[in-house]
Structure formats: C-alpha cells, structure tokens
Amino acid sequence: MTDAASQLPRPVGAVPPARKSLLEPDARTRRRNAAETRFRAYGIAAIAVAVAALAWLLFAILSDGASAFRQTYATIPVTLDAAVVDPKGNRDPAEMSKVLTLSYGKLLMDGMKSYVASKNIQIDGLDDADLKSFLSEQAQANLRQQVLDNPELVGQVVTVPALTSSRIDGYFKGRVTAESAAADIKTSPAQLALADAMKADGALVTRFNSDFITNPDASETRAEAAGLGVAILGSLYMMLIVLVLSLPIGVAASIYLEEFAPRNRLTDLIEVNIANLAAVPSIVYGILGLAAFINFMGLPRSAPIVGGLVLTLMTLPTIIIATRAALKAVPPSIRDAALGVGASKMQTVFHHVLPLAMPGILTGTIIGLAHALGETAPLLLIGMVAFVKEYPSAPPEGLFDPASALPVQIYNWTRRADPAFFERASGAIIVLLVFLLAMNLLAIFLRRKFERRW
Amino acid sequence: MPPFWIMISVLALAACAYVLGRARAIRSVDGNTRRLHSRPGYYAWNAALFTAVPALMLLLVWTLAQPLAVNQVVRGHLPADVMADAESRSLVLADVQRTARGLTAAVARGVLSAGEAAALGADDAPAMDRLAEADIEIAKTPEVLAAARDYRRINSAAGRVLTGLALILALGGMAFALMRTTPQFRARNVVEQVVRGLLILCSLIAIATTVGIVLSLVFESIHFFRLYPWQDFFFGTEWTPSFGGGSKLGMLPLLWGTLYISLIALLVAVPIGLFAAIYMSEYATPRVRTWVKPVIEVLAGIPTIVYGLFALVTVGPLIRDWIAIPTGLGSSNSSVMTAGIVMGIMLIPFVSSLSDDIINAVPQSLRDGSLGLGSTPSETIRNVVLPAALPGIVGAILLAASRAIGETMIVVLGAGAMAKISPNPFEAMTTITVKIVGQLTGDNDFASPETLVAFALGLTLFVITLGLNVFALYIVRKYREQYE
Numbered sequence: 001m002t003d004a005a006s007q008l009p010r011p012v013g014a015v016p017p018a019r020k021s022l023l024e025p026d027a028r029t030r031r032r033n034a035a036e037t038r039f040r041a042y043g044i045a046a047i048a049v050a051v052a053a054l055a056w057l058l059f060a061i062l063s064d065g066a067s068a069f070r071q072t073y074a075t076i077p078v079t080l081d082a083a084v085v086d087p088k089g090n091r092d093p094a095e096m097s098k099v100l101t102l103s104y105g106k107l108l109m110d111g112m113k114s115y116v117a118s119k120n121i122q123i124d125g126l127d128d129a130d131l132k133s134f135l136s137e138q139a140q141a142n143l144r145q146q147v148l149d150n151p152e153l154v155g156q157v158v159t160v161p162a163l164t165s166s167r168i169d170g171y172f173k174g175r176v177t178a179e180s181a182a183a184d185i186k187t188s189p190a191q192l193a194l195a196d197a198m199k200a201d202g203a204l205v206t207r208f209n210s211d212f213i214t215n216p217d218a219s220e221t222r223a224e225a226a227g228l229g230v231a232i233l234g235s236l237y238m239m240l241i242v243l244v245l246s247l248p249i250g251v252a253a254s255i256y257l258e259e260f261a262p263r264n265r266l267t268d269l270i271e272v273n274i275a276n277l278a279a280v281p282s283i284v285y286g287i288l289g290l291a292a293f294i295n296f297m298g299l300p301r302s303a304p305i306v307g308g309l310v311l312t313l314m315t316l317p318t319i320i321i322a323t324r325a326a327l328k329a330v331p332p333s334i335r336d337a338a339l340g341v342g343a344s345k346m347q348t349v350f351h352h353v354l355p356l357a358m359p360g361i362l363t364g365t366i367i368g369l370a371h372a373l374g375e376t377a378p379l380l381l382i383g384m385v386a387f388v389k390e391y392p393s394a395p396p397e398g399l400f401d402p403a404s405a406l407p408v409q410i411y412n413w414t415r416r417a418d419p420a421f422f423e424r425a426s427g428a429i430i431v432l433l434v435f436l437l438a439m440n441l442l443a444i445f446l447r448r449k450f451e452r453r454w
Numbered sequence: 455m456p457p458f459w460i461m462i463s464v465l466a467l468a469a470c471a472y473v474l475g476r477a478r479a480i481r482s483v484d485g486n487t488r489r490l491h492s493r494p495g496y497y498a499w500n501a502a503l504f505t506a507v508p509a510l511m512l513l514l515v516w517t518l519a520q521p522l523a524v525n526q527v528v529r530g531h532l533p534a535d536v537m538a539d540a541e542s543r544s545l546v547l548a549d550v551q552r553t554a555r556g557l558t559a560a561v562a563r564g565v566l567s568a569g570e571a572a573a574l575g576a577d578d579a580p581a582m583d584r585l586a587e588a589d590i591e592i593a594k595t596p597e598v599l600a601a602a603r604d605y606r607r608i609n610s611a612a613g614r615v616l617t618g619l620a621l622i623l624a625l626g627g628m629a630f631a632l633m634r635t636t637p638q639f640r641a642r643n644v645v646e647q648v649v650r651g652l653l654i655l656c657s658l659i660a661i662a663t664t665v666g667i668v669l670s671l672v673f674e675s676i677h678f679f680r681l682y683p684w685q686d687f688f689f690g691t692e693w694t695p696s697f698g699g700g701s702k703l704g705m706l707p708l709l710w711g712t713l714y715i716s717l718i719a720l721l722v723a724v725p726i727g728l729f730a731a732i733y734m735s736e737y738a739t740p741r742v743r744t745w746v747k748p749v750i751e752v753l754a755g756i757p758t759i760v761y762g763l764f765a766l767v768t769v770g771p772l773i774r775d776w777i778a779i780p781t782g783l784g785s786s787n788s789s790v791m792t793a794g795i796v797m798g799i800m801l802i803p804f805v806s807s808l809s810d811d812i813i814n815a816v817p818q819s820l821r822d823g824s825l826g827l828g829s830t831p832s833e834t835i836r837n838v839v840l841p842a843a844l845p846g847i848v849g850a851i852l853l854a855a856s857r858a859i860g861e862t863m864i865v866v867l868g869a870g871a872m873a874k875i876s877p878n879p880f881e882a883m884t885t886i887t888v889k890i891v892g893q894l895t896g897d898n899d900f901a902s903p904e905t906l907v908a909f910a911l912g913l914t915l916f917v918i919t920l921g922l923n924v925f926a927l928y929i930v931r932k933y934r935e936q937y938e
Contacts, residue, residue, distance in 0.1 A: 032830055039832035043733025046726045050750050050806070053799045060768040061760065252656035260650060261657075273660045279853065279923040280916065281860025283887050284667060287912045290894060291670030298521040298551070313663050320660070346646040374757025377862035377887070381894045396458040407759045407863075414763055414867060422767055429760050440755065 061429050068427025071209035071224065072169040073161035074135060074198065078111035080147060082155040091151040104147075105132075105140040108162060121197045126190040134191060136163035138218060138225035164204070166223040166420035168195050172206050175419060212427060216389045217404065217412070223420035226413070228428055230388050234304050234403030235373060237395060241308025242315055242372050247365050249312075250319035251354075257320075258327040259349050278317035285314045286378030294382060301383030302402035304392065310382060311372040318371065322364020326357040359450035366443040370436050376407040384408045406432045457517050460617055461510065464624045468506035471628040475501025478635045492642035500641045503648050504631035509624040516616050524612065528605050532597060546598065553593040553602035554609070560590050572603060671916055674900075674909035681903040687910060693873035693884075695893070695904045703907045705914065707873040711883035715794045715869060716858035718879065722798025724851055727805025734806070735813040736835055747807075754803035758863040765796040765868030777880065784880030786870060791879045793868035797858055804854045812846035812933070813839060846933040852926035856919040862887040886911050 025033065084103050088095050112131045139162035146160065147153050167187035170176040172195075181187045198204045215227025261267040289310035293299045299306050330353050338348040379385075384405050392401035404412070406428060413425040479497035483489040490497070528550055557574065560566040565588045566574065566581060574581055575596070585592050593599055635641070679687070682703060690704020730750060734743055770787040773795075778784040816839050824834040840847070870882025871892065893908040900906065 032833070036830045036832045039835070040733070040737060043729045043737060046729030047733060047746055047750070049726050050730055050753065050799075050802045051746070053802070054749065054753055056768075057756070057760070057764050057799070060764055064767060249656045249659060252653045253659065256650075256653035256657045260653065270657055270660055273664050275927055276920060276923055277660060277663060279856060279919065280667065281856075281862070281887070281919055283860065283862045283890055284671075284912055284916050287890070287894070287909065288663075288667045288670050291674060291909075292666050295900065296522075296670075297518060298525075316659065316663070344642065344646060346649060370755065374759065376757070376759045377866075377891065380891050385895055396456075407757055410759050410763065411863070411867075414766060422763075425763055426767070429763060432757065433760070436755065436757070 061426050061433075064423060065426025065428070065430045067173040067175075068212055068423050068430075069209055070173070070206050071211070072164045072172050072204055072206045074164050074168075074204050075159050075161050076111050076115045076203055077157050077159045078107055078143070078162075079114075079157050080154050081107060085147055086151070086154045091154060093148050093151055096151065096154075097148055099144075101140045101144050104144045105137075108135055108139060108143065115198075115203070116194070119197070119201060121194065123190050123193045123197070125188065126194055130188055130191040130194065133165055133186060134168060134194065136165050136222055136224045138222050139163045161205070163224050164195075166418060167191070168204075169206075169224050170420055170423075171195055172199070172204075173423070175423065212424070213431070216391065217387060217409065218389075219387075220416055220418065223416075223418045223424060226421070226424055228406065228409060228431060230391055231404040231406045231409035231428070232431070233392060234307070234384070234388075235406045237304035237392065237399055237403065238308040238311055238405060239369055239373060240395070241305065241399065242311045242369060243365070245308070245312040246315045246319050246368065250316050250365070251323055251361060253316075254320050254323035254327060255349060255354070258324045259353070260345070274317050274320055278321060281377075282314060282375055283377040283381070285310050286381030288313070289378060289382045300400055300402070302386045302388065302404075303400045304403050304405075305399040306382050307379050307384055307405060308399070310378050311375060314375065314378065315368040315372045318368040319361075319365050322368065323357070323361045326360025326364065327353060329360060330356045356452070359446050359452075363443045363447045366439050366446070370439040370443075373435060373439070374407055374432065376411055379405050379408045380411065385412055387412075406435075456613075457513055457616075460513055460620050464506055464509045464513070464620060467509075467621075467624045467628060468502040471501035471505040471631065472498045474628070474632060475499075475635055478632055479637075479641070482635065483637050490637050491640050492645075496641035496645050497635050497639070499645045500639075501628060501631040501635065503645060504627040505624050506627075507648065507652070508627050509620045512623055513616070513620055516612075516619075520609070520612050520616075524605060524608050527608055528601050531601050531604050546601075549593050549598050550601045550605055552591060553598060554605040556585070556590045556592045557602060557606055560585055560588065560592075563588060565590065572607065574599065574603065667916065671909055671913040674906055675913045678903055678906035678910045681906065687907070691875060693889070695907070697899075697902065697904050701904055703903065705886075705911065707875050708884060708886045708889055708911070709914075710875045711790065711865075711869065711873070712859055712885040712887070714790050714879070714883065715797065715865060715885060716855055718790060718794025719797035719801055719858045720851065720855060722795055723801035723805050723854060726798075727802045727854075728809055728847065730802070731806040731809035731813060732835060732840075735810050736831065736839070747810075750806055751803050753800065754807075756800075758800065758861060759867075761796050761800050762863040762867030765792050765864055769796055770868060773880070781880075783878055784882075786880075786882040788868050788870035788882045789880045790869060790883050793865050794879070796868055797861055797864050800861070800864065801854045801857060804857060805850055808850035808853065809843075809847050812843045812850065812930075815846070816842045843933075845929050849926040849930035849933065852922050852929070856922035856926070859922070860887065860915060860919050862891060866891055886915050890915070 082089065084107060085099060086096050087099070109128075109132055112134060116126075116131070142163065143160065165187070167176050167181070167184065168191070171181075171187075171192050176184075176187065176192070178189045178192055181189050181192050195204060211225070212227050213232070214229045215225060216230045217227070218225040257267060257270060261270075289306055293306045293309055294301055334352055334356065335348050338352045339345070343351065384403075385408055386402060386404075388402045388404050390402070392398040392403040410425045410428045410432070413421040413428065476494050476498035478501075479490055479494050480487060487494055525547060528547070532546060532550075557566070557571045561568050561571050565584050570581060574592075582592070582594075593602065687703055687705055689706065690702060691706045692702040692704045693707050695701040695703060730746075734747060738746065766788070770789070770792045773789065773792050774785065774787055777791075778786070778789065820838050820842060821834055824838040825831070829837065865885045866888050869884060869888065871884050871888060872882045873884050873889070874881070876883065890908045890911050893905055893911075
C-alpha cells in the first residue's frame with residue numbers, strides 16, 4: 001500500500017468500532033470461533049455415537065448370551081429298575097435298546113417323587129405334571145444312552161446330573177419369575193418353589209455347559225439341550241472348501257491381471273466384473289447357488305459343499321482385490337532386478353514378487369474368510385435352514401451330508417417360539433464373534449509381523 | 455470310483471510324473487544339468503502338468519455335464535403323458551432321483567444286494583417290505599422305478615467310463631511328456647505357457663460368475679413372466695401370494711419398504727459417518743486416529759445376523775415401548791424404524807472409511823490456500839474441502855445405498871413380513887430381500903409363480919444394485935483422476 005492510499009478519507013459508517021485490545025475478539029470473530037467449536041463438537045459427537053452403538057451392540061449380545069454357557073442340572077438318585085430297563089434280564093444292549101425312552105422318563109419321574117418324599121418337601125399345588133416337566137425330555141434320552149453304554153448300571157441307584165427344563169434353567173438365570181410362571185403353561189409357581197427347595201438342598205447345580213458347544217441342535221421343546229456341534233462342524237467344512245478353492249484361484253487370477261494381462265477389452269471386462277461382483281448383494285449369490293448348483297448340477301441341498309462353493313464365489317472378488325493390492329505394493333525395482341539377472345517373467349513373479357506379497361495376500365484371505373464365516377443370507381436359500389440333528393461324517397463324503405452353519409443356526413433359533421432359544425442364539429453369536437476375533441487377530445498379527453515398508 | 459478318489463489318483467500319478475520327469479531329464483545328460491535347455495525342475499513340472507491338467511479338466515467338465523446327460527436319457531424312458539407339462543416333469547424327475555438314491559443307500563446298508571437293487575420291480579413285495587422297514591423311500595410306480603433303475607445303471611456306467619478315461623488321459627499325458635523330455639526340449643517355455651493358460655482360466659471365473667448370476671436370474675424370470683403378467687408384477691400394489699393359486703404378486707409394496715428402510719438407514723449413517731470422517735481426517739491427532747478408526751471399522755466386520763438379532767431383541771422392543779406405543783403410531787416389535795436404525799449403524803463404517811479416503815485425497819494446497827486467506831478450519835472444510843470432495847462423497851453414499859438395498863438379515867429379523875405401502879415408519883413393512891428369502895426357503899416347487907417370483911425379485915434387486923454400483927464407481931473413479 002502506498003502512503004497516498006492510506007491517507008484517503010474513509011467513508012463514514014464503514015469505520016470499525018474502536019477496540020480496546022486486539023486480543024479481545026469482536027462479535028463476528030466470536031461467532032466464527034463458536035461455529036468452529038460447534039463443528040468440532042459435531043465430529044466428536046459422531047464418533048461418540050458410532051463407538052457407543054458398537055458398545056451397546058456388544059453389551060446387549062454379551063449380556064444376553066453369556067448365560068447360554070451355563071446350564072442347570074438336577075442331581076437326584078434314580079433307581080434303574082431292572083424289570084423296566086432290561087425286561088429279558090440278560091444285560092444285552094441290543095435287547096435293551098428296544099426299551100423306549102419313555103420308560104426312562106418314568107424312572108426319572110419315580111426318582112423325583114421319592115426325592116420330594118424323602119426330603120419332606122411340602123409345596124402347595126405341586127402336582128405330578130410339575131414333577132414331570134421339571135426335567136428336560138432330553139434327560140430321559142441321556143439316561144437311556146448312559147445305560148446302553150454301560151449295562152452294568154442296571155439295577156443300581158445312580159445319581160446322574162439330569163438336564164432340567166428350560167423354564168427351571170431360566171428361573172436361575174432371571175429369565176423366568178414367579179409372576180411369569182403363573183401365566184405360562186409349561187411351568188408353575190409351585191415348580192419354581194420346588195426348584196428353590198432343591199437348590200437350597202444342593203440338588204440343583206448351575207455349571208459350565210460344554211454341551212452347548214458340542215451337542216447337535218434339538219427340537220422346539222428342548223431348548224435346554226440345543227447345541228452348536230453340527231453348526232460349527234458345517235461352518236468348518238465350508239471354510240475349508242472356501243480356503244482350498246478361493247486362495248489358489250484368487251491368487252492366480254490376481255497374478256494374471258496384475259502382472260501379465262495386456263490392456264485389452266477382455267481384461268477390462270474382467271476388471272469391471274470383479275469390481276461389480278464385490279458389491280453384488282450376498283443373497284443374489286444364494287439365488288445363483290440354488291439355480292446353478294442345486295437345480296442345474298443336482299448337488300444335494302443343505303450340504304456344506306454347496307455352501308462352500310457359493311461362499312467361494314462370494315469371497316473371490318475380496319481376495320482378488322486384496323491380492324492385487326499386495327502385488328502392487330511390491331516395488332518395481334524387485335522385478336527389474338530379477339529380470340536384469342536373466343529371470344523370465346514367470347520366474348520373477350513366482351520366485352520374487354509372490355513371496356514378498358504373501359503376508360498381504362494371507363491377510364486379505366483371512367479377512368475374506370471371516371466375512372464368509374458370518375454370511376447368512378445365501379445359505380438360507382440353499383437349504384441350510386433344515387433341522388439337522390446328525391453330525392456330518394468326515395470329509396470328503398461328509399461334504400455332501402446335510403449340515404448347518406453357525407450364522408444359520410442363530411437365525412433358526414431366533415425363529416423359534418421358546419424365549420430360551422434367544423439366549424442360545426446370543427450365546428451362538430458369542431461363539432461366532434470369538435471365531436471372527438481370532439481370525440482378525442491372526443490377520444493383524446501377520447500384517448504386523450511380516451509387513452515390509454519399501 | 456467317486457470323483458474325489460479319481461482326483462487323488464490323478465494327483466498321485468502327477469507326483470510320480472514329477473519324479474520320473476526329473477530323473478529322465480538328468481539321466482539324458484548323464485547328470486550334467488548344464489547341457490539341459492532348462493533347469494531339471496522344469497522337466498519335472500512339465501511331466502506333472504501334462505499328467506494332471508488334461509485329466510482334471512476332463513473330470514471337471516464330466517462332473518458338470520453328467521447329471522444333465524443322464525436326466526436327458528432318463529426323460530426319454532418315461533411315458534410321454536407325464537413329461538407333457540413342466541410341473542409334473544420336474545416332480546417325476548425328483549422322484550426318480552430320490553428313488554435312485556434310496557436304492558444306493560439300501561445297497562450300502564445291506565438291505566438289498568447289488569443284484570436285487572438292479573432288478574427291483576414294483577411287484578417285488580418282500581424287497582419292498584424290507585426297504586420300508588429300513589425307512590428308505592422308494593417310488594412305487596413301475597415307470598418311475600424303471601427309470602430309477604436306468605438312472606443308476608447309466609450313472610454307474612458313466613462313472614466307470616470316466617474313471618477309465620481320466621486314468622488313460624493321465625497316463626497318456628505322462629507318457630507324452632516323458633517322451634518329449636530330451637536335452638533340447640524347451641521345458642521352461644512350455645511350462646510357462648501352460649501356467650499362463652491356467653492363470654487366464656482362473657481370472658475368467660469372475661466372468662463366469664457374472665454370467666452364471668445373470669443366466670440363472672434371467673431364465674427363471676422369463677419362466678415367471680410366462681406364468682404371470684409383467685405389468686402386474688412391476689406395477690401391482692398388492693402382494694398376497696397363496697400357493698393355492700390366485701395370488702397377487704405386485705412388487706411395489708416391497709420396493710417401497712426397501713427404499714423406505716434404506717432411506718432411514720442413510721439418514722442415520724450419512725451424517726454420523728461423514729462427520730466422523732471429517733473429524734478423523736481434519737482434526738484428530740494421529741494417536742486418536744489409530745485408535746478410533748479400527749474401532750469404527752469393527753462395525754463393518756460384525757456379521758449382519760448379529761445386527762439382525764440386535765434389532766429383534768434389543769432395538770425393536772425399545773422403540774416399540776418408548777416411541778411407537780406412547781405416540782400411538784404402532785405396536786409392532788419389528789418396524790421400518792427398527793430395521794432402518796440398525797442398518798444405519800451397520801453402514802456408518804462404509805460411509806466413514808470411504809469418505810475418509812476421499813477427503814484425504816483432496817490436495818493439501820487447497821486447504822493451505824483457504825487457511826492462508828484467514829478461514830477457520832471449519833470454514834475451510836465447509837467451503838473448500840467438501841465441495842472438492844463432493845463427487846466422491848456422493849459415490850460413497852451411493853455405494854452405501856446399494857448395500858442397504860441388498861441387505862437381508864437385518865430386515866428379515868427387524869422389519870417384519872407385512873407387505874404394505876404406508877408412510878408410518880413404526881409399522882412393520884417388508885422388503886425385496888425378505889420376500890426372496892421367504893419364497894425360496896423350505897421346499898420349493900419350481901413350476902409355480904409363487905416360487906419363481908423370487909427370481910424376478912432377485913433380478914430387480916440385481917439390476918438396481920448394479921446400476922447404483924456402476925454409477926458410484928464411475929463417479930469415484932472420475933473424481934480420483936481429477937486430483938492425480
């Protein structure tokens with residue numbers, strides 16, 4: 001600015017009000033600073049909301065599901081009457097297996113009755129139906145299996161832990177109360193009073209429930225016996241198929257596209273295809289599996305092989321994108337050096353580039369597998385929702401046996417009427433999240449341990 | 455031999471070929487490998503590849519083609535009146551397959567001997583009784599039984615031919631490769647050509663998948679539109695499927711539910727995700743960033759079934775008891791609001807991490823210019839960074855929208871199954887994906903419009919999401935080029 005300009009007379013009214021100090025902001029500056037603070041606060045609030053939502057979600061699932069890992073058992077003496085269990089009296093398991101499960105139910109019922117009588121428990125309104133529904137229907141089947149496995153037990157008085165019904169179990173987990181029991185046809189306040197009495201006596205124990213991890217699914221009326229065994233096995237089989245198919249195919253496709261492919265129509269088409277396949281809704285892959293693998297090729301429904309193939313197709317784009325990023329991250333100087341000492345293009349890629357890209361590829365693959373493990377929608381369409389009580393046999397034949405999968409099992413349980421199944425579903429989610437956490441930690445570990453910065 | 459064991463045998467042969475090829479190459483130069491054209495390993499790989507690749511290709515193609523061919527032959531053996539219409543045809547074929555599987559199971563469990571199974575007639579009462587006792591399902595009609603016998607015979611014959619052909623091909627390939635193993639043979643070049651071919655084959659799977667999706671959707675949709683007029687499907691406002699016939703399959707209520715839920719999800723996810731991204735890229739210290747970014751991205755790693763259960767058990771009852779019932783707007787556990795909010799939470803990381811990348815891609819010089827002129831950081835962001843990043847952010851939002859439209863488990867568990875068009879967000883409504891699951895879960899009859907409509911819905915969904923994705927990717931790519 002020149003002196004002349006500064007000496008020009010200022011128009012009246014445009015003169016800023018005199019300020020006492022430059023350090024004291026005027027109204028406009030204060031407004032702008034307030035806007036700045038607000039804007040920052042919005043950002044912090046947004047992050048807080050996102051983190052709070054995550055915490056709420058995890059808290060809700062963990063608090064609902066943790067109790068699925070504990071189960072209430074009744075330990076009462078049961079007389080295994082030889083006349084009932086082994087009518088022929090020869091202790092031959094083949095003969096004894098003709099005795100129906102119902103007969104064992106009568107033995108358990110007698111055990112309950114004599115227990116109540118021996119402890120002199122007096123409860124108003126306690127009838128036989130309460131005693132009968134106190135124990136799970138599964139308890140009879142378990143007792144029968146125990147006797148068949150060990151015929152020596154016949155005629156003795158055994159004290160085995162017997163599964164209680166889901167209502168009794170729920171009572172000790174706070175899900176069932178005396179008020180809710182009065183309105184529930186499956187239990188009664190008298191039954192709960194009996195449970196209290198037995199608990200005081202030490203005949204009811206709530207302890208860690210390993211059956212939840214290993215047992216197969218159980219029918220609608222036996223929530224207390226339902227487990228995740230078949231689902232975990234089915235998910236494991238599918239993950240094996242996905243790993244075996246998608247890792248080599250994905251890596252091969254990425255190597256071609258990243259290292260060899262000329263720029264032409266075909267490779268452009270492939271690129272566009274992969275980008276779009278990564279964003280196709282997963283349920284569309286389910287439709288593909290139903291139409292192509294089940295209807296067209298005639299593979300069996302509910303089989304891990306079909307689930308594995310569908311999830312492979314779904315995971316491939318993820319793995320290809322991750323692998324290409326890993327290959328791209330290897331600096332060109334490595335390739336140039338290898339080519340310079342006389343390696344062929346193929347030798348350069350397989351001997352030098354691929355080993356250096358391996359940590360990135362494995363990380364991408366594990367994250368792809370984790371996504372596949374949690375995927376539900378396509379599996380619903382290929383019949384994995386079926387009720388499966390038999391464990392699939394060992395691979396390769398077992399890949400064609402009906403099985404369930406962890407996320408589908410969760411979905412199945414949410415569809416059932418008994419509220420005890422919601423606890424099971426939340427418990428199953430904890431198992432699923434533990435698997436996912438383990439896989440992600442492995443991926444992070446691989447990345448930290450082997451990642452190289454160039 | 456089952457295909458799995460054929461595969462194992464072929465691979466075992468390939469391993470032998472590897473050893474033999476290497477040994478032969480070394481022997482042909484008396485141990486002086488410098489006289490070979492390629493390193494000995496390449497001769498070994500050459501032999502192994504020529505043994506395994508043709509045989510495994512044959513195995514793959516044959517396994518895909520055999521069911522089709524066998525069905526074609528069996529079809530010819532069934533009486534013409536059964537095969538007249540598509541519905542009874544598929545039922546009968548399913549029956550034939552079930553019977554054939556039953557017979558195989560009977561032989562495996564020793565209920566029938568192999569000879570008995572091959573000659574079983576409908577009038578063979580004792581054998582039928584034994585099958586019934588063993589709980590094995592067998593069709594009783596003579597035609598179906600005969601067809602099932604044919605089915606088994608052709609299948610086992612085809613299996614034998616396949617075993618023979620695959621092994622011959624493997625051995626032939628091995629002999630061919632070993633014969634060519636001479637010091638002058640350019641093993642490395644051949645192996646690299648073959649490997650390159652295999653790589654190309656693998657990358658074509660992406661195209662095959664897309665073609666498979668499009669074909670399976672289009673064929674069954676055409677099938678559906680033959681049974682049900684397309685105008686009524688695309689413009690019908692009523693969705694009342696009934697397997698007895700006379701169902702109304704209008705798509706509009708489902709589309710309404712889908713778009714309404716997606717809109718609420720985006721209203722939740724976009725402001726939160728965008729502000730989180732702005733804070734993390736413009737304000738946060740590196741330390742905060744390294745902690746907060748992964749935590750938010752955990753939301754993207756949680757399976758959707760978990761969000762579904764969260765909506766069903768926690769959010770649904772909360773919204774019903776605290777908002778819907780007090781205001782009298784609804785009384786249902788599942789509602790558009792429930793599904794929308796939970797889906798919005800799921801979408802936060804999609805919006806935030808994509809926007810984060812895009813905001814980071816805005817050149818620093820733009821920010822420096824604005825700050826140098828005296829703007830506050832928030833004015834810089836609002837007036838300079840965001841307008842510059844806008845196309846990319848729109849792309850990110852479109853990608854999130856396509857996720858929301860295709861999302862299944864949250865809406866299956868959280869939105870309900872009532873197909874209706876209503877502006878009230880506290881009512882249960884349903885979406886395209888829910889109805890696809892509903893119509894295709896359980897036993898399906900692939901000749902009725904009620905089942906086939908799922909394919910038409912799937913096609914609609916595919917087209918909508920594909921359109922959004924292509925558009926979004928185009929915008930994002932265009933934007934990236936602008937600043938590169």
